[in-house]
Amino acid sequence: MATHPVPAVQAFFDPATWTVSYVVYAAPGGDCAIVDAVLDYDAKSGRTSTASADRMADFVRAHKLTVQWILETHAHADHLSAAHYLRGTLGGKIAIGAPITQVQKVFQSIFHLEDSFTPDGSQFDHLLQDGEVIAVGPLSLQALAVPGHTPACMAFQVGDAVFVGDTLFMPDVGTARCDFPGGDAHVLYRSMQRMLSLPDTTRLFMCHDYPPAGRSAQWETTVAAQKATNIHVHDGVTEAEFVAMRQARDATLAMPNLILPSVQVNIRAGALPPPEANGVAYLKVPLNAL
Template identity: 70%
Template sequence: MHPTIQPFFDPATWTVTYVVYQRERAECVIIDSVLDYDPKAGRTSTESADKVIAFVREHTLHVEWILETHAHADHLSAAPYLKHHLGGRIAIGKNIRHVQGVFKAIFNLEPEFRLDGSQFDHLFEEDETFAIGGLTGKAIHVPGHTPADMAYQIGDAVFVGDTLFMPDVGTARCDFPGGDAHALYRSIRKLLDLPGGTRLFMCHDYPPEGRGPAWETTVSAQRERNIHVHDGVSEAQFVAMRKARDATLAMPTLILPSVQVNIRAGELPPPEANGMRYLKIPLNAV
């Protein structure tokens, strides 16, 4: 199977959202959507999501699934907004429950916030398959960046989330709560054991100077040229590199607003007594 893939690149967060479908069929899936957020004003907007909606409607597609590869730390999810306008089921890996437990404590969320993943319509098991019309998807558990990361294989394409970046950028950080460089190495090797021609689609690109944004590569290209994890790099070498590099990285600009929204499947916190919704900024906690 060779699905048709339409990317939408958001330059504000360097995120790529995908609409995946099969020509001559109406069914589609949306992966890693973006709700625009202005951290200075504390305002959300839907320009990025509206582009996805326009494309889906223009091509008379029917949304079956709205997938999250993980609870993102660099952008807010637009999944509920897309579901409201287009339908579909919001899904993520079952280990989101662990991430919810960690961040409920950090943000001291309301007692009613449940730690069972029930905010999502579906929680994927490891290697669970799902249908998108005539296409078959497979959920692949790839922990390391977070405990809940999933990659989604649809035909000859794999949407890797933050597990891998383009070969000249490398791999995801592992210093968030629950991150594990050993687990990330093994997850990456699982992906790189796929056939060499398998298409890999990144969730983000942070291009080096002189290169424009890019988001598609192959297993072979990653094995040959990934600056962090090409063939020949041992687990011990990778872990040492990852730990040293992560120690130098600043936190993502939107990590605090993003995580507390994304563990809710993209829903904003409930309104308080005055009718307003608030995001929390825990001090000296992350």
Template identity: 70%
Template sequence: MTALVHADFDPSTGTVSYVVHEGPGSACAIVDPVLDYDPKSGRTSTASADRLVAFVQGQGLHVEWILETHAHADHLTATAYLKGRLGGRTAIGERIATVQGVFKSLFNLEPGFRPDGSQFDRLLADGDELRVGRLVGQVLHVPGHTPADVAYRFGDAVFVGDTLFMPDAGTARCDFPGGNAATLYASIRRLLDLPPATRLFMCHDYPPQGRGPAWETTVAEQRAGNIHVHDGISEDGFVAMRTARDATLGMPTLILPAVQVNIRAGELPPKEANGVAYLKIPVNAL
């Protein structure tokens, strides 16, 4: 079966969320959904997620999986909200436990928070299969941006998470805890060894001036034209470029609120005695 792909772009965070399905009335998977968050007021909202709900319900789809490519630093996930609205099981790469351990310490989270991935319904290893109706997905472990990144391959469609951007935007940063530029290079080359016509779907797009948002490309297009990692770029050259570039980048605007929510599979921290949930901001820790 050929996977049909519905994309939803969130301009506030540059994130693209996807619904993967066979057609009206079929099973589906949702990949990397966004929970809207206003950092000025600390309020969440669900306009982005509700667009996915409307598409799923309008097509008569049945949600089998809500998939995360990793614990994102640039947006909050709507996984928990969508599971409550649409059902389905949640999944992420098994190395999420490593990321949870780092951030449990950074945020000094409550003793009851377990850094073992148990917040998700399934932890995925490299080579695992996911069934979505008649579609069969394969999990590809693609670390480098973080230790836990995975990509999802459904036939000729691959959801690459934070590994590649569009060819004119390059590749993801590697300076988060556990990130490594040489590891990312190996992960990217694994993706670019897939057949040339393979469709690659980006998790984010930060378009250069002069073009609008875009999120679909191919292996052939990336190998020919990615500004950071086209054919002919060596590992040493990539690592030198990526390391120098990362040193100039500021932290993502939403990294502190986002990670706290995303390592909990989209749940907010437990409410305190006054009935309010709080997100922590560690001072002088990053």
């Protein structure tokens, strides 16, 4: 019987945005994928920096890894993506779920983007279809469509590990909001059931953690733990119960601090908007639009 290598997973936690990024690989000296990399952004000054991404790049170089893929679970609303920077630094192809085109069309209108912006996903090197399998060295990575938080959310399964994006959080935090454009709590419930139907021992890696008081940040759990103790979607919670809870909770939530700069950059695969005539790139703040 053929054996499959167990993926090695290195996490990088960004306390400024509560984001967890990952490098996934089979062994040092081989190929790797990067998941949900962070570009640092100072909202007060409008300055970007690459300290978080450079930590990942240093790890890749130290382990003599070759980047094949730079993956985005979705167009994040709480941090800017470093995918464009890392592709220029380390190589590899940037990929995201094919429904990103739906997200691009919505936000192209909200931000009234430049005429040259085309909402066809061409800013990314590859658009992943549900169930598509790509290679990361000897590892097989499967894209799993898990919409609900956004229409384009994808989880990535590599062996016994699944990178869930913003769909699920740690069991004591719950689940993702569904009130962004294109979000749907009914759809999210069904997406979570897809993940919770995986074997109980499957390792689930979060994209964020917002720990309750008294707990430090964590980002790895299991299907079994989620089914037993997730405060929003444990075994026995019906779709109707989940939707009622999610809609009531979402109605109380403020927009993420970085949603306006993040989405403008992330629908471009982490590239900044093109510079204007004075050589400066600008991010827009649409008034009374969200």
